[in-house]
Amino acid sequence: MDPLGIKFSDDIKKKHALGDYALGADALDDHYKTDFVDLATECLIKAIESRLDRRPAEAEQALKEGFVLAPALAEQLAIYEKQEVALRLYFPNLFAGLDFKREEERMASVEFSATRASRTVRPAQSVKPPELTGAAKTLDDAEQAYRARDLDRAKQIFLRALDETAEQPLHAKAYYGLARVAVLQRDPETGDRLFRKVLDLQPDSETKSWSLLYLARLADSQGNRDQAVEHYKAALAVPDAPDSVRQAALKGVGEVFKK
Numbered sequence: 731m732d733p734l735g736i737k738f739s740d741d742i743k744k745k746h747a748l749g750d751y752a753l754g755a756d757a758l759d760d761h762y763k764t765d766f767v768d769l770a771t772e773c774l775i776k777a778i779e780s781r782l783d784r785r786p787a788e789a790e791q792a793l794k795e796g797f798v799l800a801p802a803l804a805e806q807l808a809i810y811e812k813q814e815v816a817l818r819l820y821f822p823n824l825f826a827g828l829d830f831k832r833e834e835e836r837m838a839s840v841e842f843s844a845t846r847a848s849r850t851v852r853p854a855q856s857v858k859p860p861e862l863t864g865a866a867k868t869l870d871d872a873e874q875a876y877r878a879r880d881l882d883r884a885k886q887i888f889l890r891a892l893d894e895t896a897e898q899p900l901h902a903k904a905y906y907g908l909a910r911v912a913v914l915q916r917d918p919e920t921g922d923r924l925f926r927k928v929l930d931l932q933p934d935s936e937t938k939s940w941s942l943l944y945l946a947r948l949a950d951s952q953g954n955r956d957q958a959v960e961h962y963k964a965a966l967a968v969p970d971a972p973d974s975v976r977q978a979a980l981k982g983v984g985e986v987f988k989k
Contacts (some may be wrong), residue, residue, distance in 0.1 A: 731778075732913050733951035734821050735771035739916075741822040742770045748833055751798045755842040758796025761879055768879075768914070773799035774824065781807050793836075794843045801836065802828050818950055865895035869903050876907060885911045902933035906941055913944070922948050939971035939979075946982055959983055 735742065749766040752758055762769040773792065777800045780788035792800035806824045810817065862870050872887035888907040891900065909924035921944070928941040946961035962982040965975055 731771050731775050733918065733947045734818060735767055735774075736913070736916050736918060737951040738822050738825075739767045742767050742825050745770070745799075745825050745828050745830075747830065748799060748828065751833070751837045751840075752796045755794075755796025755798070757794075757843050757845050759879060762796065769797070770799055770825065773797045774803050776800045777803035777807055780804050781811075791843075793840060796842060798833075798837065798840075799828065802833055865891050865897070865900050868894055869900065869907070872904075872907050876911065879914070881911050881914055898932040899934055899937075902928045902931035902937050905931065906933070906937050909941070909944065913948070918948055918951070935968050935970040936972055936975075939965045939968040939975040942968065943975050943978055943982075946979070950982070 743766065746766045749763075749769055752769060753763055755763075762772065776792040776797050777789055780786060780792070780800070781804055786801075786804065789800040789804040803824055806827045809827065810820055810824065813820070861867075868887060868891040872884050872891060875881075875884035875887055885908060888904045888911070891904040895901070905924050905928045909921045909928065912918075912921035912924060925941045925945050925948075928937060933941065942961050942965035946958045946965065949955075949958035949961060959982070962979040965971060965979040966983070968975075971979075
């Protein structure tokens with residue numbers, strides 16, 4: 731979603747007034763209260779998750795946490811699913827379909843949560859994972875900062891990891907993190923360059939396949955379909971790539987045959 735959010739940021743900003751509803755959400759990170767494009771993109775991600783899980787309540791919970799467009803975008807996704815246009819082309823319609831009057835009525839009865847909801851996950855076995863040390867621990871800290879969207883801090887920690895080890899696979903993970911930070915900070919050119927650097931550093935299968943998938947999506951967002959398909963196919967060729975990458979890459983390759 732991030733490359734599409736960057737590409738269609740002007741379309742998203744037409745609905746920026748809806749972001750004002752998020753200002754009163756105590757559980758929402760301040761970053762989202764000041765960056766409407768990022769807020770809207772994250773709302774869309776949560777809407778997609780609620781549709782994939784077939785749990786409309788997830789979108790409503792996201793709304794209470796400050797992701798104010800999640801239910802509305804879930805409704806727009808239901809419309810999208812009934813037609814044949816690919817999401818990368820239909821994307822602006824999701825936001826064009828948002829109705830200010832409808833959202834005003836929806837927000838009139840919303841009570842924001844004081845804290846973010848958490849999920850309790852019970853492991854199948856009570857096995858304590860080995861404690862991370864050195865550059866591996868630094869990379870884990872950087873990932874946590876990235877997931878919290880503390881992008882400047884994540885960037886600094888990823889850079890520190892590069893100084894803590896000479897191992898190329900760990901360097902690959904660090905550059906993969908820096909590339910994702912660049913994409914979220916609306917610098918797709920740097921992101922593209924860093925994802926390509928990852929491929930030269932003996933990355934593990936997961937890091938390599940995700941980097942190729944990101945390169946494909948960045949190429950798609952710039953209208954370079956041939957290069958995008960090339961990267962999608964390369965991701966599919968990576969041994970032991972995660973199923974999520976394979977599914978996304980197969981879908982990316984398949985879209986070219988719809989034209």
